[in-house]
Amino acid sequence: MHVLYFHQHFSTRQGSAGTRSYEMAQALIRAGHSVTMVCGSYAQGNTGLSAPFEKGRRRGVVDGIDVIEFNLDYGNHMGFLPRVGVFAKFALGSVGVALREPADIVFATTTPLTAGIPGIFARWLRRKPFVFEVRDLWPELPKAMGVITNPVVLWLMSVLEWVSYRSADRLIGLSPGIVAGISTRGVDRSRIAMVPNGCDLDLFASPTAAWRPEGVNDDQLLAIFTGTHGPANGLDAVLNAAAVLKERGRDDIRFALVGQGREKLALQARARDKALGNVLFLDPVPKTRLTGLMAGADLGLQVLRNVPAFYYGTSPNKFFDYISAGLPVLNNYPGWLAGLIEEHYCGYAVSPDNPVAFADALIAASEDREGLRRKGEKAHALAASAFSREKLSRDWVDWVTDIAKR
Helix, strand or coil: CEEEEECCCCCCCCCCCCCHHHHHHHHHHHCCCEEEEEEECCCCCCCCCCCCCECCEEEEEECCEEEEEECCCCCCCCCHHHHHHHHHHHHHHHHHHHHHCCCCEEEEECCCHHHHHHHHHHHHHCCCCEEEEECCCCCHHHHHHCCCCCHHHHHHHHHHHHHHHHHCCEEEECCHHHHHHHHCCCCCHHHEEECCCCECHHHHHCCCCCCCCCCCCCCCEEEEEECCCCHHHCCHHHHHHHHHHHHCCCCCEEEEEECCCCCHHHHHHHHHHCCCCCEEEECCCCHHHHHHHHHHCCEEEECCCCCHHHHHHCCCHHHHHHHHCCCCEEECCCCHHHHHHHHHCCEEECCCCCHHHHHHHHHHHHHCHHHHHHHHHHHHHHHHHHCEHHHHHHHHHHHHHHHHHC
């Protein structure tokens, strides 16, 4: 079967963005299917295409995937209105592709929510089976964060959410809260599958040479955060903990924050103002090189703003990368990931908005390296037993392609 796959932020492993769609496309190909991936340009991503754009798009085959890339400049640094403009342009261009390209199945994945629009058109105008994957609940999350407050915009987003869910023959949620959120919109639970982000055990089994950022000694505890520096990520929590450690004279602990985002400049300015020399800021690195940084680190930071909608409604790539690499995880908000950490003894789950507890956990990790090593072993065991991408991708392929057979 041929799957027409829409993901605006698609990236191969050569980019610094999440690679779920690349891995799932590869799983489809291994199962004997073919894939056309429709995406946009993304500052943190790498589609694998290098030819010049012609009339706003380019096309080529990347690792067996037929990739159609729109020339749309997008990055995590952008404000709300510019983002909306790019989302709208991608949706409009994607509708044209959805109405023309051959397809046995149309698949679309968020974010943004507008990713579902080409699937809606293909479902109702071409009668194509449509599978919709939900990575974040919109408009619930931006509403909970206060990012979107206009009632008309929220209502329009709610309508689009409802139409996307009702148009899809099947849906996929990446976390328990997302599945529950889809179900509360009147979708029969039998039409929804949970397939969380997975662990690329093959990638992390053969990392690039272990490395540490300049200025971090081998005997210092290195805690890393790898991801977007945006409003949702709440990285002020890291700086607050760093300030506590500085006050206590704990020069044996270092933070490395790797990535880009709207809040990065403000975070850097605050770190300078507070003279937090224990916090380092790094530019994004390709996932292949990131494996080496994780091999050289001691702890992964799973940090988000204290927003209840996040507790069960997210499935962060970084958490699964950490445990793939055998890194214990420090998590600073309640929810399903905190529950996993506590149940499997693979890290530290601290209460939100509590810099003292955050700092205490880091000190405990630094002073019990053998215990930290055991937590890392348990993290890797959890990755292999419950979140192997190989197994999850087979489940995903079966769920997506079976709808066409029916």
